[in-house]
Amino acid sequence: MDPRIQKIKERIERPATEFFTGGFRPQNILEESWIGRVFAYTKDEEIPLDQQGNPMMPLLQLYLPNQPFVPEQIKDKKLMTVFISYDFPQTFEKMGSNWLIREYDDLEDIVVKDLRSSASYLKPFPMTSKLVPTDAPLWDGGGIEDIDYSLISEIVKLEREGLFDSYFKFTEHSYRTKLGGYPSFCQPGIGFKDGFGKGFEFVFQVSSDEKACLNVIDSGSFMFAKNTETGEWSLYYDFF
Numbered sequence: 001m002d003p004r005i006q007k008i009k010e011r012i013e014r015p016a017t018e019f020f021t022g023g024f025r026p027q028n029i030l031e032e033s034w035i036g037r038v039f040a041y042t043k044d045e046e047i048p049l050d051q052q053g054n055p056m057m058p059l060l061q062l063y064l065p066n067q068p069f070v071p072e073q074i075k076d077k078k079l080m081t082v083f084i085s086y087d088f089p090q091t092f093e094k095m096g097s098n099w100l101i102r103e104y105d106d107l108e109d110i111v112v113k114d115l116r117s118s119a120s121y122l123k124p125f126p127m128t129s130k131l132v133p134t135d136a137p138l139w140d141g142g143g144i145e146d147i148d149y150s151l152i153s154e155i156v157k158l159e160r161e162g163l164f165d166s167y168f169k170f171t172e173h174s175y176r177t178k179l180g181g182y183p184s185f186c187q188p189g190i191g192f193k194d195g196f197g198k199g200f201e202f203v204f205q206v207s208s209d210e211k212a213c214l215n216v217i218d219s220g221s222f223m224f225a226k227n228t229e230t231g232e233w234s235l236y237y238d239f240f
Helices: 003-012 149-160
Strands: 014-021 033-035 040-042 057-063 079-084 099-104 110-112 125-135 178-180 200-207 221-227 233-238
Touching (some): 003 149, 057 200
Antiparallel strands (some): 014 125, 014 178, 033 057, 057 079, 079 099, 178 200
């Protein structure tokens, strides 16, 4: 590989943990991660209600200590659960009324509850995970312009020199449910620096999943970012 291409790759690539749905018999223990199911709660917690008073859908449960990569913003967390309203919230809608993330620093107060949401159409599956050491931003609004605009000129220059015929020939991008890496925008995106809101940084996404019967409008992804100063979360999604 041309050293100029390798240098570009080193500047843009980020690690990520990507998840794969099903394919093994679950043990139903806290050390497993799930899509379409949440069974970890504190004693006083239940499935949250949306602004209409209806139960939200359990979307994701992530056990973090056994993941190959965990973003800095949640590296001290042990467990994270995500809920979302049957009627999806608006993008950038404040957390609480129609979507909710719960973070747990330890598991001391966690109990297993077999709670089901009457509103949920999702099919629960346990997930396996693997490390993607070289996740790269998408070219069109995927965040590469947030790194350094001069990179775009450099890549175009190398392409014109005939070193490759597409940016995607020397990069890879995971579109799966994942921790870290870069958001999988379907449309020209909002970038990953301040697009989610000033001070927010992309942390994870939950992608449309045929097995779990999850379709984010039209094969899109829910993308979540966190403000490292305030601890607030931001939600964005788009679709094809």
